[in-house]
Structures are given as structure tokens and as C-alpha cells.
Amino acid sequence: MGIFRYIVPFILVCIGTVLLAKGYQDWQVSRALVDSSVVAEGTIVRNAPYLSSKAGKASSLMYFPEVKFSTRDGQPVQFVSTITSRADHYKPGDKVKVYYKADNPRDALIGSFGHLWSVALIFALSGLMVTAFAAWFFWKARVGWEKADRT
Structure with missing residues (x-):
């Protein structure tokens, strides 16, 4: 019976590790992009509307920013x-x-914090929270086990 207390924390540690690894991977991708890309100044042309809908929930209107800029050699890009x-x-x-x-x-x-780093940050923070919960769960299971052994 006692071993089953450790299964949930173990599973949570596995999930937390996967989330942390995904956060690190996304951070590496963004860092490589910043290191290897050319930087230009762009101008927002318009916000292209998008109606997002989720099953059972009301639709919400979001926007995709449309940007124009010129490359180093003067080629216009949108x-x-x-x-x-x-x-x-x-x-x-x-x-x-x-x-x-x-x-x-x-x-x-777009070179904003949200566009470059938010996905990595969300995964990393989620992984830390799940891992912290797993540590708490493991600690509670261990304290419970030790109390049962004393009686």
C-alpha cells in the first residue's frame, strides 16, 4: 500500500520534467533565432481579425498583427x-x-518579449509548479509513511 503513495509524485515529476525540457527547448529556439537573425524596424499595417472559438465557449475576437519592413538590401516585405x-x-x-x-x-x-519568450516561459513556469507540487506531495507521503511506522 505504501508504494502507491509515491506513484503520483513520480508521475508529477515526470510531467514537470517534460514541461521544463519543453520550456528550455523553446528558449533555445528563440535564442538561436535572435542570435542568427537580421534585425529591422517594421511598421504595423493593420490587425487582421480572427474569430477564435472553442467547443462550448463563446467566440472571442483576436488579431494577427500585419507588419511591413524592408530588408537590408531594400526589398519590401509584408x-x-x-x-x-x-x-x-x-x-x-x-x-x-x-x-x-x-x-x-x-x-x-515581431521582436517583442511575448513573441520571443512567452511560450518558453509558460512551459518553464508550468514545469516548476508541477515539480514543486510533486515535491510537496512526496514530502506529505514520506511524513505519512514515517508516522505510520512509529505506531
Whole structure:
């Protein structure tokens, strides 16, 4: 019976480890992108509306910022961000930092904290919380085991 107390913390540690690893992997991808990309100044052209819907929930209106910028050699590029935002976050005419690959400028990314690091941060914090809960759960199981052995 006592061994079953440790199964839940073990599973939680495994889940926490996977989340932490995913957070680290996403951080590495963003860091590599920043290190290997060309930086340009872009301008928000418009916010392309997107109606998101989830099963059983009301639809919500989100926006994909559309950005234009020029590459180092003067080639004009326009792209739609793959990350949604609220309508009031970016306004047409706002200047933003853009990261792009010299060999594929259409595959660009807005250089904000949210666009670069938020996914990594969400996974890492989730992993830390699950791992902390697992440690607490393990501690409670161990304290309970020791009390049972004393009686």
C-alpha cells in the first residue's frame, strides 16, 4: 500500500520534467533565432481579425498583427504574425522590431518579449509548479509513511 503513495509524485515529476525540457527547448529556439537573425524596424499595417472559438465557449475576437519592413538590401516585405494579440496591443503605424532570416525574410517575427519568450516561459513556469507540487506531495507521503511506522 505504501508504494502507491509515491506513484503520483513520480508521475508529477515526470510531467514537470517534460514541461521544463519543453520550456528550455523553446528558449533555445528563440535564442538561436535572435542570435542568427537580421534585425529591422517594421511598421504595423493593420490587425487582421480572427474569430477564435472553442467547443462550448463563446467566440472571442483576436488579431494577427500585419507588419511591413524592408530588408537590408531594400526589398519590401509584408507578413502576418503567427501570434495573436488584442486589438489595442498594436495599432496601425506602430513601430516594432522585426527579426528575420536573410535567406527567407517572409518568415519574420515581431521582436517583442511575448513573441520571443512567452511560450518558453509558460512551459518553464508550468514545469516548476508541477515539480514543486510533486515535491510537496512526496514530502506529505514520506511524513505519512514515517508516522505510520512509529505506531
